[in-house]
Amino acid sequence: MATRRPARRRGRHRPGTSIAGDLSPLLFSNPLRLALGFALATAFAWLFLSLWRRDRAQPALGLWGAAHAVWAAAALLFAAEALLPPPLGITLGNLAVALGYGLVWAGARRFAGRPARPVAVAAGLLAWTLLTLIPGFAAQLPTRVLAISIIVVAYDCATALVFRRGMRQQRLASHFTVIFLLLAHGLTFALRGALVLPALLPQAGLPLVQAPATVAILHILSLAFTAALTVALVALSQEQAALTAHAVLAAARDAAAAASAGKSRFLARMSHELRTPLNGVLGIAEALARDPGLGPRQREQAATLERAGRHLLAIVNDALDLARVEAGRLALAPAPVRLRRLLEEALELIQPAAAAKRIRLRLDLDPGLPEGVLADSLRLRQVLLNLLGNAVESTPEHGRVLLCAAPAGPGLLRLAVEDSGPGIPEALRPRLFDEFAQGPQSEVGAGLGLAISAALARAMGGSLDHAPGPGGQGSRFALTVPLAEAAPPPAPPAAPAPELPRPLRLLVVDDARVNREVVRALLRPEGHLVEEAASGGDAIAALRRGPLPDLVLMDLNMPGMDGLEATAAIRALDGPARRVPIIALTGDAMPEAVAAGRAAGMDGHLTKPLQRALLLAELARLAPSA
Structure with a gap:
């Protein structure tokens, strides 16, 4: 006689809950999946809120961070289901889920530059609250699953629509990815809702799906799509931030260009307005100084007037040069230059002022200097004359001024001007190269020479530095500039004095x-x-x-x-x-x-x-x- 297998023990079922055990994973009752959902929600909340703290110009990040924080709270409520009176944990958890998706929708609206409507944000929460007022709704698992699925699918579709409309104004690379992930996430909840329809509509003859593996797969897919959506939203926000930063930089560039153009127009206008009256002063003074009809005293007075006017012109030129450098409108014209001759010419130009104070001028050239260099001789001479002029001005009678030139490295030249004057006061040194900075011994000038020299040094790719002179006496200004060696130009022929063939x-x-x-x-x-x-x-x-x-x-x-x-x-x-x-x-x-x-x-x-x-x-x- 064959042995009968013992009957498999079957659990007892309560009316109306025959599939509750199979549908329980839909309510995050599995501890592993619940812990995973809580960990992801907490991590993503921290990520979004951290990004929002660094960039408050993107309120969407704060709303998305709040949504994940609410979902983390929902996971805790689901986990506390056994500790709370049924079905309080499930009800509060689903309220939090609905609110979280409302916040995601609100974040999408703010991302698109549109206001978030509080009523729409709370629509899912209000709908769930009203459904719980229906007698027997909270006790029926299939109805709860279907209701929350419909709410999530509605928010996913609405959020995808917001992003789709936002693409018309500003299309970003991650827009399509975000929309796809929103729809895929909504599809997982739609399938969850479809699983409970046979229990709700038994008369329709729909097949009953009771495989827990199917529910678990849908749950894991929804978590995966949520994680991917988080990454895509972060990428989307960074793309928008980059575009915003680019727009700000472009606006700043345009403003700087407009300011530069305005400064150029101002310089041209000021050049004309200042030089026109100076032309009358200097021109008439020069004519009077050469007028044989005037006496020696009057001609000397006219010559004094001309010298004062030339000094005023030099100040105007300095101011315009400085403004031109700051506006980026100074164009350098490098060409082959005989270095030794350029330095000698600078000393020759300053020689009359030095001779008036019996100051010894000396040129010290390193044997390793190249004969020719590629330089803008006009600007290089301007810096040297500023430095030499300051040195002669500050040096007392019978003092000395030394101009040194030596290589400072491959392709670098250092030109130094030393004097035996009183030196630069300690209090003035920090602002020595600022505009209008003058030492106590300066009686002429506007304090622009060193500022212009430093600006010209930077324009030539070099620098201008100051240090006390040898033994702490006097000052030493060193100009270091990159000057490539070049074949020296041929010496120009002596130019004859200009002669006019006849009266014109x-x-x-x-x-x-x-x-x-x-x-x-x-x-x-x-x-x-x-x-x-x-x-x-x-x-x-x-x-x-x-x-x-x-x-x-x-x-x-x-x-x-x-x-x-x-x-x-x-x-x-x-x-x-x-x-x-x-x-x-x-x-x-x-x-x-x-x-x-x-x-x-x-x-x-x-x-x-x-x-x-x-x-x-x-x-x-x-x-x-x-």
Whole structure:
């Protein structure tokens, strides 16, 4: 007789809860999955909130961090189900779940730059609360599972829609990934809800799925999609932050460019406004100093006036140079230079001031110096003259000033100026290279020389430093600049003194009467005939009327038709008038003004205040020979 197997012991079932054991994983009752969900929610909450603390300009990060914090609390409530009166733990946990997804939706709205609506945020929480008021709802597991699934799916779809609309305004690389993960996460909850439909609709004949493995897989998938969504949201926020930072930098760049353009216009205007009255002062003073009709005392007074005006001009040039360097408008023009000759010329220029105080000037050259270097000789000489001028000024009579030159490394040159003066006071040293910083022994100047020298050194890729002189006496300023060795240029032939073949007929075009009088005062003693025009239109009319002048001196900045427009109109005339040489005579010393004059058809450029020697040299260069 065959042995019967003992019947498998079956558990007792209560009415209405026959599938509760199989659906319990949907409520996070599995300790391992519950612990995993709590750990992930806590870690992600910390991540989002940390990012939000560093970047408060992205409120979405704070809302997403709060959502994960609420989900972590929900996991604790689910875990405390056995300790709370049923079904309080499940009810409060699902309330927290619904609120968390509402916060995710609110974060998406804020990310897209739209306001978060509190009613919509709490809609899922309110819906769940109202459902719990239905008699028997809280006691039925399938209804709870279906309700929370519908709430989560609705929030996932609504959040995906917010991101999809946000792409129309600002498309980011992670947008599609976020939308896909939201929909995939919603799909896992939709499948959870589908699992309980057979229990809710037994008359529909739907197959009952009681495999715990299916529920566990859906739960793990939802956790995986949540983790992936967190990473995608972080990436999305970083992409938006990068774009915002780029926009801020672009705005700052545009503002800096506008400020630089405004400063350039200001410099051009100030150059013109300052040089125009200086032209009258210096021009008339120079003419008076050469006027034989005046007595020696009057000529000496005129020469003093001219020297004071030249000093004022030097201060104006210093201020404009400093502003040009700060505006980034200083263009260097490196070319092969004979280094020794450049240093000797700097000493020659400062020699008269040193001789007046019986100061010994000395040049100390290292034998290893190259004969030729690639440098902007104008700017390098400007720095040297500033340093030498300060040294001579601060050194007492019978003192010494030394200019040293030596290699400072491969491709580096160090030029040092030492003096035997009182040195720089300790209190002044920290701001020595600031604008308007002057020592107590300075009686002239505006305190701009060292600031400009330091700025020029930086523009040349070098530096300017100060240290006490040998033995602590005097000062030592060292200029270190990168200067590549180059073949020295050939020595230029001696230039003959400019000579004019005959008295010239000149047309001076300037809206300022004083500027026209300066040219007349400088050239009339030489026998030249000077005619005047107060505007560009008057100049064109004078050329058409005749007789033609030998040269035209044209101001650039005039009301109505300016000098550039007048020059272009002259070049468009018929006959010999279109070929008359035109020299720009302007207070605008900016390089852009020189280039604009050349482009308009001008043949030369003279800057106010006008110097008689430079004017005669330019006339000799361009005057017709016949």
